[in-house]
Amino acid sequence: DAKTTQPPSMDCAEGRAANLPCNHSTISGNEYVYWYRQIHSQGPQYIIHGLKNNETNEMASLIITEDRKSSTLILPHATLRDTAVYYCIVRVGGSQGNLIFGKGTKLSVKP
Amino acid sequence: NAGVTQTPKFQVLKTGQSMTLQCAQDMNHEYMSWYRQDPGMGLRLIHYSVGAGITDQGEVPNGYNVSRSTTEDFPLRLLSAAPSQTSVYFCASRSGTGVTGNTIYFGEGSWLTVV
Numbered sequence A: 001d002a003k004t005t006q007p008p009s010m011d012c013a014e015g016r017a018a019n020l021p022c023n024h025s026t027i028s029g030n031e032y033v034y035w036y037r038q039i040h041s042q043g044p045q046y047i048i049h050g051l052k053n054n055e056t057n058e059m060a061s062l063i064i065t066e067d068r069k070s071s072t073l074i075l076p077h078a079t080l081r082d083t084a085v086y087y088c089i090v091r092v093g094g095s096q097g098n099l100i101f102g103k104g105t106k107l108s109v110k111p
Numbered sequence B: 001n002a003g004v005t006q007t008p009k010f011q012v013l014k015t016g017q018s019m020t021l022q023c024a025q026d027m028n029h030e031y032m033s034w035y036r037q038d039p040g041m042g043l044r045l046i047h048y049s050v051g052a053g054i055t056d057q058g059e060v061p062n063g064y065n066v067s068r069s070t071t072e073d074f075p076l077r078l079l080s081a082a083p084s085q086t087s088v089y090f091c092a093s094r095s096g097t098g099v100t101g102n103t104i105y106f107g108e109g110s111w112l113t114v115v
Helices: none
Strands: A009-013 A017-021 A031-038 A045-050 A059-066 A068-077 A084-092 A106-111 B002-005 B010-013 B020-026 B031-037 B043-051 B054-057 B064-066 B075-077 B087-094 B110-114
Touching: A009 A017, A017 A084, A017 A106, A031 A059, A045 A059, A045 A068, A068 A084, B002 B087, B010 B020, B020 B031, B020 B087, B043 B064
Parallel strands: A009 A106, B010 B110
Antiparallel strands: A017 A068, A031 A045, A031 A084, A059 A068, A084 A106, B002 B020, B020 B075, B031 B043, B031 B087, B043 B054, B064 B075, B087 B110
16 A cells, blocks of 8 residues: 555644645555544544545545645534544555554644 | 444453453444554554454454454454553454445444553
8 A cells, every 4th residue: 555644733723624635645546545534532434535536525525636646635614523633545446455544634623 | 224333332351351342243344353542543453354254463463362253243352461452442344345345434442441
């Protein structure tokens, strides 16, 4: 799996958009970008994934650059409940191996 | 839809005791795994299974044992508890196939303290 780099922490004001960056400059053509988050004391939760095109679901949007070397997870209207550690993982779709969770980005949403 | 269910949620053990953390999933997922998470650290894989009757070691398997007699259940056994095993344990499952096979579902965690 390609290596990812995320900032260790970020702050966001409640109600504003939270934009979480992830660098994956060694990503290969068949690797997807997955995002998970872990709210304090809970198991990690799947958010979204994408290959090339931008993706949106009820939780977030994923913007992948044209060269696929970086991506941004967007929480359009952050709430206090979005305070969590966010993990960006790059992986071959359907790979049988184990997901490796790095240290992620600690997002703090402030009132 | 229950998803992944772990029991117990909290447990205190004495050093040397043994116990089993239970994990069950109702999504017919082939792939199940156990992680531990220590304070301020990421998830570390203990053991995993790609299907009934098949198990394998992860990153930190020592002191733990697993079995997979059914698709639904994947218990984690602590053979002789040590204070170093104080941690939060998460069970997880995924379908294991296709792009969505990397969508992992986690249980709510089991907090274990060994004194």
